Amino acid sequence: MTGTDEFKCRKRGNEMSEKLVFASIGMDHGHIYGMTDGLLGAGAVMKWAYDPDSEKLEAFVKKYENTGVMAAESIDQILADPEVELVATACVPGDRAELGIRTMEAGKDYFVDKAPVISLEQLDAMKEVIARTGRKYFVNYSERLHSEAAVFAEQLIKEGKIGRVLQVLGMGPHRIGKPRPDWFYDRSRSGGILIDIGSHQIEQFLFFTGAKDATISSSHIANYNHPQTPDWDDYGDVSLVADNGATCYFRVDWFTPDGLTNWGDGRTFILGTEGYIEMRKFVNITDNSGAPKMGHVFWVDKEGEHYENVHGKMGYPYFARLIADCKNRTDTAMDLEHALKAAELSVKAQMQAKKVAG
């Protein structure tokens, strides 16, 4: 620790005793910024950051300079610090289980980016360490938790606007953009498309239908148009049936066209007995109304057709609940079984997927 760091640390001593203290480890996926922002915005204090890649670490620490975050020299340094209560990570998906085990064995709670695991073995290991250590385990299914549209949709459903939820249909297109690191194209490290970005979709399906479990009716993967990375999936889809009879289908892909004004035209359609909701979370194509880019929610019910842009209006209640759960040892942010079930079904969908092209 440098002298400056020690100063910063002392300066924040009192603050830390009240507030949740966390460290961010592993910046392989950009989600670490969203996770960090969410925690900071809800009042947590970031003491440490670490990534083995010094460039990534420097960029991260620079971005959060005004928080007083310190660059750690190793993961062990962070895990040995009794002040740290929570570790947040968006390291390579294949490494997330191992870091979780180390973190929880060190007596800290764990906030892991989706997908939290890439195999059923890793999932079992996580279940074991959670049970053994009693630590909290949170998964950043950001396409719901970090989406104001989804927060609003949850409210509409609770208000009974669309009746009983029968089906969730999701489209999760993503832009590939500039070349990604090697791990991204390596199935043994990223898990595959249905794990990587499909897990968001399965989590939303279980959540919005209130299901505890589901069976996979069919799943497909393809490499339609990226022959230079033949073992990688540029497309995937899954059809599921929940234990309560609700159905789900989603498609994920890496085909966002260059001309789209955001990274992906993610849509979620929630069909109910009395109406339906459509979320256009990240862009409402060709909209020139001056509304914010994100957060478009449309719904149709008995009364009529409705639209609201909820960007900046809902916030992200998940992060405050997560912090409260760590402090009070409660379970308000997300049901653990639910978080693990979404991970399990994502892995199973990927394992069972039929490769249809490439």
Added chain:
Amino acid sequence: MTGTDEFKCRKRGNEMSEKLVFASIGMDHGHIYGMTDGLLGAGAVMKWAYDPDSEKLEAFVKKYENTGVMAAESIDQILADPEVELVATACVPGDRAELGIRTMEAGKDYFVDKAPVISLEQLDAMKEVIARTGRKYFVNYSERLHSEAAVFAEQLIKEGKIGRVLQVLGMGPHRIGKPRPDWFYDRSRSGGILIDIGSHQIEQFLFFTGAKDATISSSHIANYNHPQTPDWDDYGDVSLVADNGATCYFRVDWFTPDGLTNWGDGRTFILGTEGYIEMRKFVNITDNSGAPKMGHVFWVDKEGEHYENVHGKMGYPYFARLIADCKNRTDTAMDLEHALKAAELSVKAQMQAKKVAG
């Protein structure tokens, strides 16, 4: 034939020798009006109409009073008239194959509403009679053929705007509205939801992907919320893979909410290697721009996000082609194998469907 009818008939004698003469038989489904309008609009002449239900027949003849159409006394009367070249029908789905056989054996071409058959036995019988008689067989897959949005989408794809088509995702919600006739709820007469309204979706998938065949990966039916008609499907979905590797998913249902300003918010998403198209064929929810209710096409490509309302701009080239095919014995309107394959896959999807609720 009444005196008035004979007069009308003589009056139109010359006209009929040039133009295609058709008869409309069976008004059980309202599609008969769209089929009739399409044929009349493309220059055909309607000589006869018939339905065993005299109320239905009267209403139909009254609606087309100014065309000079005559109410026939029986199907046989129409089939015995050598002037009639084509029979159009939207009779009960289960009866469409039998009428087709009678029509083609009488030496006339046949224009049948979707779904044209409700069993593989009926499909085989149709194939046999088509081969034996050499008559033309046209199926009214109206959600593409009678949709200007779909005509425009076809053009965008041909122009290469979205590259190679990888996936077609369709939603076909319908409003149940006022109580339907008994046959509608009787699986042995309507065939079930994946045949009745799913056939539209499969036809579009095969068409837009240019596939010749496909396999069904999974299909579901449900009766989620209509316990008074337990054997009827209010929901269905299918996941398919084409012989060229393209994928498809569609959902059909009878849950259009009361507040929607049209009968169903049908959507079709066509994903390509370079872009995608979204059709909002029947309504663009909450749109208050003054654009027509129908015919909204959005597409995103390398250049940007685009929107056009094509209502009244494209027309329905299918009907003129159909008439030309009858007159010239050509095959320009729709490939016969394609029309039959869509019917076959609809029946198979229904037969294989897992019932998930009700």
